[in-house]
Amino acid sequence: MSEQRKAIVIGGGPAGLATALRLHKHNNITCVIYELRDQPSTLGGAVGIMPNGLRLFHRLGVYDELCARGYGGGMLTLHSAAGGVVGAEDLVGWARSETGFGYLRIKRVDLVDVLLEAVRREGIEVRFGVKVTGVEDGLVHTDSGDERADLVLGCDGIHSFVRKTVVDPGFVSEYSGIAGSFSIVPASRLPARSVNLMHGLHAMTTQEGMFMVNPCTANKDEVMWGFSREVELPGSGRDGWEETRKAEVEGFRDYLLGVLQTATGEWGSVVRDLVQNTSVIKFYPVYRLPLGGRWYKDRCLLLGDAAHAMSPHAGQGVSMALEDTFLLSRLLEDPTRPLPEVFAKFDEIRRPRVNEIYLQAAKNASARKKTGPWGLWMRETALGMYMRVSCALGLGKWGLGQKHLVYDIDEARF
Ligand SMILES: Cc1cc2nc3c(=O)[nH]c(=O)nc-3n(C[C@H](O)[C@H](O)[C@H](O)COP(=O)(O)OP(=O)(O)OC[C@H]3O[C@@H](n4cnc5c(N)ncnc54)[C@H](O)[C@@H]3O)c2cc1C
Numbered sequence: 001m002s003e004q005r006k007a008i009v010i011g012g013g014p015a016g017l018a019t020a021l022r023l024h025k026h027n028n029i030t031c032v033i034y035e036l037r038d039q040p041s042t043l044g045g046a047v048g049i050m051p052n053g054l055r056l057f058h059r060l061g062v063y064d065e066l067c068a069r070g071y072g073g074g075m076l077t078l079h080s081a082a083g084g085v086v087g088a089e090d091l092v093g094w095a096r097s098e099t100g101f102g103y104l105r106i107k108r109v110d111l112v113d114v115l116l117e118a119v120r121r122e123g124i125e126v127r128f129g130v131k132v133t134g135v136e137d138g139l140v141h142t143d144s145g146d147e148r149a150d151l152v153l154g155c156d157g158i159h160s161f162v163r164k165t166v167v168d169p170g171f172v173s174e175y176s177g178i179a180g181s182f183s184i185v186p187a188s189r190l191p192a193r194s195v196n197l198m199h200g201l202h203a204m205t206t207q208e209g210m211f212m213v214n215p216c217t218a219n220k221d222e223v224m225w226g227f228s229r230e231v232e233l234p235g236s237g238r239d240g241w242e243e244t245r246k247a248e249v250e251g252f253r254d255y256l257l258g259v260l261q262t263a264t265g266e267w268g269s270v271v272r273d274l275v276q277n278t279s280v281i282k283f284y285p286v287y288r289l290p291l292g293g294r295w296y297k298d299r300c301l302l303l304g305d306a307a308h309a310m311s312p313h314a315g316q317g318v319s320m321a322l323e324d325t326f327l328l329s330r331l332l333e334d335p336t337r338p339l340p341e342v343f344a345k346f347d348e349i350r351r352p353r354v355n356e357i358y359l360q361a362a363k364n365a366s367a368r369k370k371t372g373p374w375g376l377w378m379r380e381t382a383l384g385m386y387m388r389v390s391c392a393l394g395l396g397k398w399g400l401g402q403k404h405l406v407y408d409i410d411e412a413r414f
Helices: 014-027 051-060 063-069 093-099 108-121 161-167 192-196 237-259 265-276 317-331 339-366 373-392
Strands: 006-010 030-035 046-049 075-079 085-090 104-107 125-128 132-136 139-142 145-148 151-154 174-186 201-205 209-215 222-230 282-288 300-302
Touching: 006 014, 014 030, 014 051, 014 108, 014 317, 046 051, 046 108, 046 317, 051 063, 051 093, 051 317, 063 104, 063 108, 075 373, 085 093, 085 373, 104 108, 104 222, 108 125, 132 161, 151 161, 161 300, 174 237, 174 339, 192 265, 201 265, 201 373, 209 265, 222 265, 237 265, 237 282, 317 339
Parallel strands: 006 030, 006 151, 030 125, 075 201, 151 300
Antiparallel strands: 046 104, 075 085, 132 139, 139 145, 174 222, 174 282, 201 209, 209 222
16 A cells, blocks of 8 residues: 555545544545535434544544534433423433533534535545446546545445445345434524523423424524334335325324323423424434444445444434544554455454444334333333432432443554
């Protein structure tokens, strides 16, 4: 390999942008990013980023910019379907005291924008509207010509072209059984009484599924809400989603107001206000990759969702991508280490961590499943009891349920 190595990064999402930035700054690797979309602004929703991911964003040099845009605060208040409070706990309290980093909810467009600005400041080339047509070892074919590199990084998300055509063609995403609807509502559209109650993160259990509400901008002028629930795969399979999507988008208000019928009290009003003042929602069936699967072949490595897309219910997708980035960067520090060895070590170190978080996300997703009145009562009672016991015994001090949030990929030994 030559002294100044080159990487082609396919995909300009969080994984691709962060990886290009890190390899350029830390490893002196020349990077070029190919992004399929014409521009980055079509992305929707807001993501929550956990302490393990925020610490890496800090090392990447973009933490302050992210905090200037997103909303911090990891206190979770859990509400019952009847509108009461089941319990409250700081989701990241112990992890914050251990790492100095808490929780951030940020619009996806802001996250990508901050990363893109950082990439541009470094002079890294980003090519939008590029269609990759093939990858052969270090040679990438696109609709606008061919280019060669020492490394090809497939950061092109769950439906990765690089995975499907090069690294693991038979490995396809599967439906998780859970689908979600979400929207971002300007706070100016909501009654002041509702806005005043929106501190931190709120969740509400119902028989149908789970509501989540969280401000997503630093000054709280926009609020994200989401409702995730069990939805059957259409009879016609993947192709049937378009029809379901249309019905969900058209009928969301009536459906959700029906779900909320029994919700009383302040929180019942808050969620109803949000639904009533929402003009449009996005509906998404949650797909994920099964565990296992190949992550590399020849000069090509998959990172982020392209390698290990998981249910979003552990709030770890972005952080997992960042951990991939930092490990790869460390493994490439020695330019004489052969690429097959780099990739094999990457796989060996990342696999157990990814599997652990994947299973956690799947477990969290199951709390969204449909249940009856008894099931709901049991779910609320168990969660309430856990929160009360945890608070009374001070279990938070021992990091119960938060150990995975202080994991530092830079400490992984190899
Ligand atoms: C509804 C939902 C909620 C989520 N909530 C959270 C959360 O709260 N916290 C969290 O951490 N994670 C969350 N996630 C997961 C998180 O969004 C992903 O893990 C993260 O975006 C992965 O980043 P990525 O760059 O690997 O993939 P992506 O974000 O999918 O980016 C891939 C990029 O590659 C581009 N691309 C695709 N194909 C090609 C191609 N052939 N050539 C070139 N470019 C291509 C795409 O246009 C895109 O820009 C959520 C996911 C979903 C679906």
